[in-house]
Amino acid sequence: QKEVEQDPGPLSVPEGAIVSLNCTYSNSAFQYFMWYRQYSRKGPELLMYTYSSGNKEDGRFTAQVDKSSKYISLFIRDSQPSDSATYLCAMSATGGTSYGKLTFGQGTILTVHP
Amino acid sequence: DAMVIQNPRYQVTQFGKPVTLSCSQTLNHNVMYWYQQKSSQAPKLLFHYYDKDFNNEADTPDNFQSRRPNTSFCFLDIRSPGLGDAAMYLCATSRDRVTGEQYFGPGTRLTVT
Numbered sequence: 001q002k003e004v005e006q007d008p009g010p011l012s013v014p015e016g017a018i019v020s021l022n023c024t025y026s027n028s029a030f031q032y033f034m035w036y037r038q039y040s041r042k043g044p045e046l047l048m049y050t051y052s053s054g055n056k057e058d059g060r061f062t063a064q065v066d067k068s069s070k071y072i073s074l075f076i077r078d079s080q081p082s083d084s085a086t087y088l089c090a091m092s093a094t095g096g097t098s099y100g101k102l103t104f105g106q107g108t109i110l111t112v113h114p
Numbered sequence: 115d116a117m118v119i120q121n122p123r124y125q126v127t128q129f130g131k132p133v134t135l136s137c138s139q140t141l142n143h144n145v146m147y148w149y150q151q152k153s154s155q156a157p158k159l160l161f162h163y164y165d166k167d168f169n170n171e172a173d174t175p176d177n178f179q180s181r182r183p184n185t186s187f188c189f190l191d192i193r194s195p196g197l198g199d200a201a202m203y204l205c206a207t208s209r210d211r212v213t214g215e216q217y218f219g220p221g222t223r224l225t226v227t
Binding site: 008032034036041042043044045046049051088090091092093094099100101102104105106107 | 223
């Protein structure tokens with residue numbers, strides 16, 4: 001079983017839809033949670049960063065972390081064609097073998113149709 | 115703007131011919147990482163530098179080496195590229211190792227002929 005599981009999709013939605021992206025994880029030592037957006041043939045771009053449990057909102061994006069369920073989500077409101085990309089969840093721990101390293105999900109490919 | 119820069123963006127090399135990829139950063143971050151990313155896969159960590167301290171991943175082939183001559187620059191050397199080394203190579207930086215907040219460069223796409 002992978003430490004981080006992410007549905008690879010692909011996910012196709014119409015413009016304006018609310019998108020929900022999710023990851024589950026098994027390592028209870030993970031404390032920092034990130035979402036990266038990666039356009040085709042580009043490097044990943046840090047989109048959202050959250051410490052421990054809770055919600056964080058930035059414009060159309062909301063990140064949620066539920067440590068009790070080992071579950072994180074990214075919501076995109078009013079989705080736009082420019083949101084079409086691969087979304088990677090990533091997490092890190094403050095100690096152990098994962099210290100200072102990111103453990104990635106396998107990425108979800110999102111397409112937003114005009 | 116503070117950023118992570120990778121050169122070249124595209125590199126073509128021949129099978130077995132050594133190649134060097136470079137990364138520079140203006141963020142003044144202590145940690146620099148090298149990742150390999152193949153199509154439709156998540157980035158795979160090869161190694162990282164915490165300041166001058168080199169940390170290799172256990173499954174990184176000996177064919178891959180790295181140098182960090184100063185805070186701003188880091189190099190990835192592939193001594194004898196094989197066809198299986200064709201991939202996107204990503205450099206990332208982080209202020210420290212505690213938070214895991216990493217910033218990626220645009221990547222270098224390596225083709226091996």
